[in-house]
Amino acid sequence: MAEAYDPGNIFAKILRGEIPSHRVYEDDAVVAFMDVMPQGMGHTLVVPKAPSRNMLDADPATLGPLFAIVQKIAVAVKKAFDADGVTIMQFNEPASGQTVYHLHVHVVPRFEGVPLKPHSGQMEKPEVLAENAGKIREALAG
Ligand code: 5GP
Numbered sequence: 698m699a700e701a702y703d704p705g706n707i708f709a710k711i712l713r714g715e716i717p718s719h720r721v722y723e724d725d726a727v728v729a730f731m732d733v734m735p736q737g738m739g740h741t742l743v744v745p746k747a748p749s750r751n752m753l754d755a756d757p758a759t760l761g762p763l764f765a766i767v768q769k770i771a772v773a774v775k776k777a778f779d780a781d782g783v784t785i786m787q788f789n790e791p792a793s794g795q796t797v798y799h800l801h802v803h804v805v806p807r808f809e810g811v812p813l814k815p816h817s818g819q820m821e822k823p824e825v826l827a828e829n830a831g832k833i834r835e836a837l838a839g
Pocket of ligand 1: 707718719730731732733734735787788794795796797798816817818
């Protein structure tokens with residue numbers, strides 16, 4: 698049986714506004730913010746507000762609105778950073794690499810010849826995250 702959802706997880710705290718984040722998008726169902734340990738410039742996380750650990754226990758009704766915004770953010774980050782491509786990743790349970798247990802999708806701009814940095818690697822400077830968030834917001838607006 699799947700483990701229970703823990704409302705004390707870090708993304709639940711971000712969604713409740715208890716922990717700051719560099720938000721780029723929010724609607725009734727979904728929030729997107731910068732990953733603090735980006736695997737590439739502009740690495741963004743797209744997170745449904747509805748609680749679930751991951752895809753395995755999510756209400757299917759959550760997934761349509763979530764992936765509509767994943768696409769929107771993918772298009773925006775490609776434009777914001779003039780990227781050559783976009784990697785979209787999603788992990789389920791520790792064996793897959795999941796470290797935060799609230800469903801989320803990684804959207805990472807990609808550049809020819811530039812490999813991804815390690816998952817949950819080095820913290821990025823807040824000013825860099827703020828600048829990149831600004832570029833994505835601009836791309837979303839334009
Ligand atoms: P997972 O391994 O669960 O798919 O990914 C969790 C992601 O959350 C990692 O890429 C990690 O860098 C990011 N992360 C961990 N803690 C925080 C945090 O406090 N704030 C933000 N914005 N991202 C976080």
